[in-house]
Amino acid sequence: MKPPPFSYHRPATVTEAVTMLDELGPDAKILAGGQSLVPMLNMRLATPAHLIDINRLDELAYVRVEPEGVRVGALARHADVEHDAAAGRAIPLLAEALRSVAHPTIRNRGTTVGSIVHADPSGEMTAVLCLLDGEVTLVSRRGERTVPAQDFFVAPLTSAAEADELATSALFRRPTGAATGTAWMEVARRHGDYALCGVGAVVTLNEAGALTTVRTAYISMGPIPQTLDLTLEAIGSNGDWRAVGEAAAAQLEPEEDIHATARYRRQLAVVLTARACRLAAERAERARRAAPSHPTGGAGRTGSGVEGER
Amino acid sequence: MTPDRGPTEQTHDISLTVNGVLRQARVPARRLLSDCLRHDLGLTGTHVGCEHGVCGACTVLVNGQPMRSCLLLAVSVDGSEITTVEGCTDPDGSLGPVQRAFMECHGLQCGFCTPGFITTIAAYLRRNPNPTPEQAREAIGGNLCRCTGYQNIVASVLRAAEIMREESGDAGVPAAGHGRGERA
């Protein structure tokens, strides 16, 4: 099918864009990569009166490594983030998770910030933002505000962004700790499809190699991305990651839909949590050994590279 | 199949460089790039399957990068360079290396999906001229084909790479597998 009629606006600056959002009212929608919005227009699930096309806002086309982490501008395409070498060194989890976001062709156009604002509970980057204690910066004529990830996702396809707000960037924080490792794992019908269950894990070790934090975040396991702190379970289980997976799944309430039953999703959560945590822990251990202070160190491994099981 | 336009529907004048030729069109804002190419510009090589980004038949190159033309508004890409399957030929207009490889390897049957594969593969091989069979498979992962069973399309990717190497005088280089975006 074809999109319904709408009027088209193409601002050249952020100021112009937020003025348009304010003046055109709630019937105006932002068009970023269009990889979610245009299918909805084609299927006539969305019928906005106005589209405000932000694809010429070059000021938002950036991926920046900052002291706290990686800041992604609203016009950075998934592919820009995935292939940014500095961002990859700062937070390897970004590229690892992005490789599960649709296909390369979709990633050439779709934006990472757009997928966060779209708030699809199956969107990988929503969970990555939660896992990394990220935040989203929103701008409107009323001013600028920053919303932490845990408050940003309200319901399926509903974020905290108001109708007159433009999301200008998202900040992904670099995990802190003596040695950290991260991993992303998911199961989808075909690679590139939305996942039936997806898990991101962050594991932190102290200098002696003992676990200090184990956190996970999930997609397709509830109406919004779910984040769990599994530190106590992981310390208590003494290296039995399967038990940690079971403890995690017990805290999740996935729904049944045409793609999978709730029971199957919970089973995937057990297995994927165990695998993702184990891999993140191995990477953290490698990072610890490679750290300059460690006697066997100096190998320069980050411990959170994307090599490893799949 | 120009969509019905209300008397008030606004139009926009756009220009696109399609396969190296500057083209102009007057389109309503809701005109998809796929329809603009097919209906306004008469380039029917680009096929339309699903219109929600899943099948890949409509894939064209926008400023050299593969994108779904069914998920782009023509007005939004005003000023861009577009390459369609018609533009994947050699400079003299004869079939290009990817197209020849498909012919040689029987990489198509009904041909509906083929334009999207050709554009995707042409762009991929520019980035990774030496794919392994595994990478060739990965490269076409975003395109659907209901006829071939994919084996001959994978063979076509590898053959196209071979033809391109031969033609650039770089024959016989074994597949080294240094493509990016490969899953471990």
Ligand SMILES: Cc1cc2nc3c(=O)[nH]c(=O)nc-3n(C[C@H](O)[C@H](O)[C@H](O)COP(=O)(O)OP(=O)(O)OC[C@H]3O[C@@H](n4cnc5c(N)ncnc54)[C@H](O)[C@@H]3O)c2cc1C
């Ligand atoms: C075949 C296919 C498979 C896909 N598979 C996956 C997948 O596996 N995982 C996944 O995560 N995604 C997937 N996607 C979606 C893809 O990641 C989209 O790019 C993303 O969800 C939306 O980003 P966009 O830039 O295209 O936003 P758009 O489609 O332009 O916008 C989406 C929504 O967000 C709003 N919006 C966008 N940017 C802003 C902004 N800066 N400020 C305020 N509002 C904004 C828009 O108004 C709209 O409501 C898939 C898409 C397709 C077509």
Ligand code: FES
């Ligand atoms: S028609 Fe565009 S992806 Fe199917």
Ligand code: FES
């Ligand atoms: S050849 Fe018929 S769909 Fe691919």
